[in-house]
Amino acid sequence: MKEFAPYFAMVAATVVLLGSSALAALYWAAKSGQFNNLEENSKTIFDASETLGEVTDAFPGQNSRIAR
Amino acid sequence: MTHLDPNVPEINSRLERALIDASCRVPVLFFFGSAIFWLLAGSLLALVASMKLHTPEFFTWDLGFLTFGRVRPAHLNAVIYGWASAAGIGVGIWLMARLSRVPLRNQFLIIGAGILWNIGVTVGVISILAGKGTSIEWLEFPSYATYILFVAYACIGVWGIDMFVRRKPGHVYVSQWYIFAAFFWFPWLYATANIMLVLMPVQGSTQAIINWWFAHNALGLWFTPFGLAAAYYMIPKVTGKPVHSYYLSILGFWSLALFYSWNGGHHLIGGPIPIWITSAASVASFMMVIPVITTAINHHMTMIGSFHLLKTSPTLRFVVFGAMSYTLASLQGSLMAVPSWSNFFHFTHYTIGHSHLGLYAFFTMIMFGSIYYIVPRLVGWEWPSARLIKIHFWCTAIGITLMIVVLSLAGMLQGLGLSDKNVSFASIINLTIPFLELRSVSGVLLTIGHLAFAISFVLMLFRFGGEKSQPTLFSNTPASKAP
Numbered sequence: 052m053k054e055f056a057p058y059f060a061m062v063a064a065t066v067v068l069l070g071s072s073a074l075a076a077l078y079w080a081a082k083s084g085q086f087n088n089l090e091e092n093s094k095t096i097f098d099a100s101e102t103l104g105e106v107t108d109a110f111p112g113q114n115s116r117i118a119r
Numbered sequence: 120m121t122h123l124d125p126n127v128p129e130i131n132s133r134l135e136r137a138l139i140d141a142s143c144r145v146p147v148l149f150f151f152g153s154a155i156f157w158l159l160a161g162s163l164l165a166l167v168a169s170m171k172l173h174t175p176e177f178f179t180w181d182l183g184f185l186t187f188g189r190v191r192p193a194h195l196n197a198v199i200y201g202w203a204s205a206a207g208i209g210v211g212i213w214l215m216a217r218l219s220r221v222p223l224r225n226q227f228l229i230i231g232a233g234i235l236w237n238i239g240v241t242v243g244v245i246s247i248l249a250g251k252g253t254s255i256e257w258l259e260f261p262s263y264a265t266y267i268l269f270v271a272y273a274c275i276g277v278w279g280i281d282m283f284v285r286r287k288p289g290h291v292y293v294s295q296w297y298i299f300a301a302f303f304w305f306p307w308l309y310a311t312a313n314i315m316l317v318l319m320p321v322q323g324s325t326q327a328i329i330n331w332w333f334a335h336n337a338l339g340l341w342f343t344p345f346g347l348a349a350a351y352y353m354i355p356k357v358t359g360k361p362v363h364s365y366y367l368s369i370l371g372f373w374s375l376a377l378f379y380s381w382n383g384g385h386h387l388i389g390g391p392i393p394i395w396i397t398s399a400a401s402v403a404s405f406m407m408v409i410p411v412i413t414t415a416i417n418h419h420m421t422m423i424g425s426f427h428l429l430k431t432s433p434t435l436r437f438v439v440f441g442a443m444s445y446t447l448a449s450l451q452g453s454l455m456a457v458p459s460w461s462n463f464f465h466f467t468h469y470t471i472g473h474s475h476l477g478l479y480a481f482f483t484m485i486m487f488g489s490i491y492y493i494v495p496r497l498v499g500w501e502w503p504s505a506r507l508i509k510i511h512f513w514c515t516a517i518g519i520t521l522m523i524v525v526l527s528l529a530g531m532l533q534g535l536g537l538s539d540k541n542v543s544f545a546s547i548i549n550l551t552i553p554f555l556e557l558r559s560v561s562g563v564l565l566t567i568g569h570l571a572f573a574i575s576f577v578l579m580l581f582r583f584g585g586e587k588s589q590p591t592l593f594s595n596t597p598a599s600k601a602p
Binding site: 066069072076086095097100105106112 | 369376380432
C-alpha cells in the first residue's frame with residue numbers, strides 16, 4: 052500500500068480543495084446578498100432596449116417583434 | 120445625433136450590448152469556426168467507425184489509420200475536445216461578457232488559447248490515427264498534445280476568473296455561476312487526470328477509478344454547465360419571460376456543484392474496485408435527481424404559454440430540444456447507476472446510446488441553438504436561409520432520436536443475451552447488425568444536418584444573402600450598423 056501514498060494524498064487534496072472551493076463560493080454568495088430578492092434578480096437579463104416581454108429571435112425573414 | 124444619446128436608457132443599453140458584441144466578435148467566431156470544422160471531421164470519423172461495426176470490410180486497404188481501434192477514439196476526441204469544448208467555450212465567452220456587462224478583456228489571451236488549443240487537438244487526433252493513442256477512454260491524446268491543451272485551458276480559466284472579478288456590480292445571474300464554475304473546474308480536472316493516468320500512471324484498477332472520475336466530471340462539470348448556462352439564458356431571453364422559479368435554478372446549480380463529482384464510480388459497477396466507491400457513486404447519482412428536476416420544472420414552466428414560438432425561433436427549437444434531452448439523459452443516468460440495471464446493460468450499446476443522448480441531444484443541440492442566437496449579433500447580419508436552418512434541425516433531431524432508440528434497443532438485447540448462458544456470442548453479434556446499420560443511417564442524417572449548418576455559418580461570415588425584405592432582429596438596433 053505504501054507505493055500508493057502519494058496518489059492517496061493527491062486524490063485527498065483534490066477532493067478537499069474542489070469541495071472547499073464550492074463551499075467557499077457558496078458562503079461568499081450568501082454573504083454578499085446573491086440570494087436576496089431572487090425573483091427580481093431573475094429579470095437582470097432584460098434591459099431598457101430588450102425589455103421583459105420582447106421576443107428576441109426568429110427565422111430569417113420573419114418578424115420577431117410580433118409575439119410580444 | 121439625438122438618436123444615439125447615451126443618456127436615454129434604451130440607447131445606452133443598446134450601445135452597451137453593441138460594444139460587448141463587437142469585443143467578442145473575433146474570439147467567439149474563431150471558436151465557433153474551429154468547432155464546426157471539428158464537428159465535420161468528427162462526423163466523418165464517426166461514419167467510418169459506425170460502418171465498420173456492421174460491414175468490417177468497409178475501408179480495408181491495409182491502412183492502419185482507418186482501423187476501428189483508431190478511428191473510434193479519433194472521433195470521440197475530435198468531437199469532445201474539437202467540437203463540444205470549443206463550442207462551449209465560445210458560448211461561454213459571449214455569455215460571460217454579456218452577463219458581466221463589460222466588453223471582453225484580454226482578447227490576446229483568449230485568441231492565443233484558441234489557437235494553441237486547435238494545435239493541441241490537431242496533434243492529438245493525428246497522433247491517435249497514427250497509433251499513438253493512450254487507450255485511456257476520453258484521454259486518448261498522447262502526453263505531448265495534453266501539455267498544449269492544458270496551457271490553452273489554463274489561459275481560458277484565468278480569463279474566466281478575470282472577467283468574473285471585473286464584472287459590473289450587481290447580481291450574478293445563474294448562467295454566470297455555471298460558466299465561471301466550468302472555467303474554474305475543468306483545467307483542474309484535466310490536469311489531475313492527466314498527471315495520474317498519462318504522465319505518472321497509477322497502477323491497476325485505480326486507473327479505471329480515476330479514468331471514470333474524470334470522464335464523468337468532464338460531462339457534468341464542463342459540458343453540462345455550459346449547456347445549462349445557455350439554456351437558462353436563451354429560453355427566458357428569447358421568450359421575453361424571466362425564469363419560472365429563479366430560486367429553483369439557484370438550488371439546481373448548488374446541488375450540481377456539491378453532488379456531481381461523486382458520480383463517476385457508477386461506470387464501474389461490478390468491476391474489481393472497492394464496493395463503497397460504486398455505492399457512493401450510486402447514491403450521488405440519485406442525488407442528481409434534485410438539480411435535474413429543478414431544471415426540468417423551470418424550463419418547462421418558463422416555456423408554458425410560449426410553445427408557439429418553437430415555430431418561429433430557431434434558437435428556441437434547438438435549445439428546448441436540448442433541455443428536454445437533459446432531463447431524459449440525466450434521469451436515465453440515475454437509473455443506470457442502479458446496480459441491478461447496470462449488471463445487464465453495462466458494457467453494451469445501451470451506454471453508447473446514453474452518451475449520445477447526453478452529449479448530442481442535450482449539449483450539442485443547445486450549442487446549435489445558442490450559435491444561431493449569437494452569430495447574427497456578432498456579424499450584424501441575418502442568417503442567409505431559413506431552409507438551411509430547418510434542414511439542420513430536422514436532420515439532427517430525427518437523426519439523433521433514431522440513433523438513441525436503435526442503440527438502446529440493441530444494447531438491451533445484447534445485455535440480456537450476454538447474461539444468458541444458452542445464447543452464443545456470435546448470435547448476439549448477428550442480432551445487433553440491423554440496429555448498427557440503422558445507426559449508420561442516423562449518422563448520415565446527422566452529417567447532412569452538420570453540412571447545412573456549416574454552409575450557413577460560412578455564408579454568414581461573408582455576410583452572404585443580402586438584406587431581407589422583412590428585417591427582423593436588426594431593424595432598429597445600433598449593433599446592426601456595426602461593421
